[in-house]
Amino acid sequence: MNWESLRKGQKALPKNEILADLYSLSRKIKGTEVNTTLSQVEGVEKKTNKYSNQFFMNAFGQISFISTGCKLGQCCFCSYGASSVELTPKIVAEEMDKFKVSILEKQRKGQDIYAILLDSVGSILDYNEFSKECLDIVFEKLEEILKEIKTIESVSFETHYQTLGTYDEKGNYVASNAIQKLIEFKQKHKDIGTFVIELGFESSNSELRDTLLFKNIDNETYKKAVDLLHQNGIEVEVNVMATLPFLTQKEQIAQSAQSIIDALTSYKDGGFGVDSVTLFPLNVRKHTFCDYVFDVQDNFNNKNNVNSPEFMHKTFPIWSMVATLNELIKAGREDLLEKVSVAWFGGRQLSADASEVYPEDWEITYDDFVEYRKNLKGENSRANIIKRLVKHPKFKEFEEKVKNQKDCEFSYMDRAEYIHRLISEMNMPYISCPNCEIGLGE
Numbered sequence: 001m002n003w004e005s006l007r008k009g010q011k012a013l014p015k016n017e018i019l020a021d022l023y024s025l026s027r028k029i030k031g032t033e034v035n036t037t038l039s040q041v042e043g044v045e046k047k048t049n050k051y052s053n054q055f056f057m058n059a060f061g062q063i064s065f066i067s068t069g070c071k072l073g074q075c076c077f078c079s080y081g082a083s084s085v086e087l088t089p090k091i092v093a094e095e096m097d098k099f100k101v102s103i104l105e106k107q108r109k110g111q112d113i114y115a116i117l118l119d120s121v122g123s124i125l126d127y128n129e130f131s132k133e134c135l136d137i138v139f140e141k142l143e144e145i146l147k148e149i150k151t152i153e154s155v156s157f158e159t160h161y162q163t164l165g166t167y168d169e170k171g172n173y174v175a176s177n178a179i180q181k182l183i184e185f186k187q188k189h190k191d192i193g194t195f196v197i198e199l200g201f202e203s204s205n206s207e208l209r210d211t212l213l214f215k216n217i218d219n220e221t222y223k224k225a226v227d228l229l230h231q232n233g234i235e236v237e238v239n240v241m242a243t244l245p246f247l248t249q250k251e252q253i254a255q256s257a258q259s260i261i262d263a264l265t266s267y268k269d270g271g272f273g274v275d276s277v278t279l280f281p282l283n284v285r286k287h288t289f290c291d292y293v294f295d296v297q298d299n300f301n302n303k304n305n306v307n308s309p310e311f312m313h314k315t316f317p318i319w320s321m322v323a324t325l326n327e328l329i330k331a332g333r334e335d336l337l338e339k340v341s342v343a344w345f346g347g348r349q350l351s352a353d354a355s356e357v358y359p360e361d362w363e364i365t366y367d368d369f370v371e372y373r374k375n376l377k378g379e380n381s382r383a384n385i386i387k388r389l390v391k392h393p394k395f396k397e398f399e400e401k402v403k404n405q406k407d408c409e410f411s412y413m414d415r416a417e418y419i420h421r422l423i424s425e426m427n428m429p430y431i432s433c434p435n436c437e438i439g440l441g442e
């Protein structure tokens with residue numbers, strides 16, 4: 001691996017050389033042009049257009065613009081590459097019109113839409129990815145949609161926290177131009193129940209995010225952004241990852257449960273104060289750093305007839321997600337489940353070149369998680385669904401395995417070094433772990 005040439009011309013890399021190398025590699029892999037035709041989730045109706053995809057499920061509709069891709073991140077698990085076609089206001093107008101037509105068609109069939117989500121292949125409020133002019137057209141067309149379709153009660157936008165605001169010369173955190181537009185739009189549409197910003201978050205542990213996920217978030221700025229949105233009556237929903245890569249399963253469960261608690265704890269009590277969380281499992285996708293590293297580890301293992309260290313395992317059973325939600329119940333925070341939904345996973349028809357690896361055993365829990373999403377009362381309440389799932393023999397098996405797992409002695413930085421050395425030399429990493437009994441290089 002020629003790290004030097006990989007780093008050439010790259011901006012905003014970490015000072016630490018190992019991390020700078022890994023970030024550069026992750027950007028390069030993610031930058032590869034990818035097929036943005038998303039795989040289809042069972043039960044979700046999808047309409048594919050040249051510049052956008054539309055998704056419909058019950059009373060929910062989504063338009064996803066196929067933009068030139070995320071300009072902000074290099075997250076190790078994300079395959080959000082790009083389309084090479086720049087969106088123009090004309091294209092955006094046409095795609096928004098098609099979205100309206102689809103919603104009206106549904107209405108005619110008696111399937112009213114109550115909630116809509118607008119996003120792109122990264123951040124719809126990032127002018128480097130989705131121009132100011134394009135966003136203006138989105139609001140113009142959204143105005144038309146809301147005028148004609150009175151059932152819509154909730155409008156969401158998915159974006160990165162850095163697009164929400166900025167610090168002025170006096171050091172005050174102020175709304176970005178894009179958020180200012182949303183605030184003005186919201187003021188004109190007082191009849192719409194909720195406006196929501198959906199944000200990536202993954203974990204509340206900044207060391208983990210910086211060292212192993214390559215997702216830089218400044219906690220204080222993030223909290224300020226959430227606060228600013230709240231002051232303007234906009235709700236905030238964040239994604240938390242279950243089955244975090246490069247952690248042991250025991251660590252994954254503890255990390256994800258703690259991240260949910262931190263995300264939902266109020267700002268004044270030291271948390272992030274968001275309104276709701278969507279928990280999602282890692283699907284290892286092609287064109288991601290994770291996929292690349294797991295491949296290298298596999299080759300290394302085959303060549304040397306060894307096993308992966310515990311933190312490099314690449315099996316992500318869905319039971320880890322169940323265990324995460326069960327941790328909340330065990331911690332006496334069953335009340336939080338009301339605010340924690342789960343993302344779609346598994347149950348998909350894959351496009352021919354898709355290579356997502358779904359969580360193991362997803363099909364066993366699929367129907368239960370469909371019910372879980374509905375957030376019902378009584379027998380099928382979220383807590384009762386989780387309490388039922390933890391009685392499944394497969395969960396018991398998983399739980400037993402995790403209980404017997406030894407604690408990993410590698411720090412997150414040790415693990416980054418391990419990965420770096422593995423990629424650099426296809427050589428036995430020099431750090432050793434007495435628990436896994438591998439990695440005993442010189």
Ligand code: SF4
Nearest residue numbers: 070073074075078122
């Ligand atoms: S997770 Fe979000 S911020 Fe990270 S690379 Fe993907 S789109 Fe960008």
